[in-house]
Amino acid sequence: RAKDRGRNNYQVYDSTMHTTSYQSFFLEQDLRKALIHKEFMVYFQPRVDSSTGEIIGAEALIRWNHPELGLVPPSDFISVAEETGMIIPIGQWVKKTVCEQLVKWRKSGIPLVPISINISAQRFLQRDFSSHFRKLLEEYGLDGSLFEIEITENSLMRNEEYVKETIAELKELGAKIYIDDFGTGYSSFAYLKTFKLDGIKIDQSFIRNISHESDNESITAAMIQMAQLLHMDVVAEGVETEVELTILRELQCQHVQGFYFSKPVPTEEFVRMLKNGICQPANT
Ligand code: C2E
């Protein structure tokens, strides 16, 4: 069936992960249909205060509920979406969906926390990004401070003046700007000097094995200290175990996110967490 979809579009079975990967399987038309048929969903993963367990934010993460394949992770379709330009309407859908949820939660009196949204470089570098965001906030009557924008270093490598301006405009609206997957790209210190960023999210590859690999711990410690010295927030991503959390606490990393507290969850489950306010370690 996979080969009906054209040359070089084969379904790949990844035996190491015991899952099927559809990375180069989907086509533009599949994504277009998924949007029309409302097959995408937004999941939320809480971001937690490492010392209190208090929920201080959440990341919106897209999922594709495929009618035949089940839940497809973004790693299997975001790259196709980027190559085909479908990332623009898909990203727009994510932003609108998050706005709709925030409005709904506010109406129900649920305590709100800022929601972070991943923005592809392609979208971020389009001229109308911040004006579009402003219009969206106006349309939904939401304050920009309810949003955090996660960009990767790819978004910082071109058009310095435009990027500076865009960041300033977004901050004026109240949104915070984070660098995602920090430490995996070029991680030039110049970016931290050039752009007024609010925080970094330390990539999960540094947190993984932090308890066994002293290099990972040293690098993480250095990133946390650097962020503190620059008055930036720092979030450790991919915290899976109590040991990792303990180390991060000792390193004074205030904000953490990871399976130890919660996997990304559907809206209803996230609302239950928000009502609680505190995130208990998940039984993973
Ligand atoms: P990301 O922005 O770095 O998101 C964090 C990823 O790490 C998420 O994967 C999350 O489920 C996963 N994760 C969180 N905690 C843990 C942990 O403790 N252990 C492990 N092993 N993984 C953890 P997910 O949801 O599969 O998303 C993958 C990537 O897809 C995201 O990486 C982001 O780059 C992209 N993505 C997701 N949603 C969107 C979206 O709406 N727009 C755009 N442009 N990209 C998105």
Ligand code: MG
């Ligand atoms: Mg992210």
Ligand code: MG
């Ligand atoms: Mg990340």
Ligand code: MG
């Ligand atoms: Mg990422």
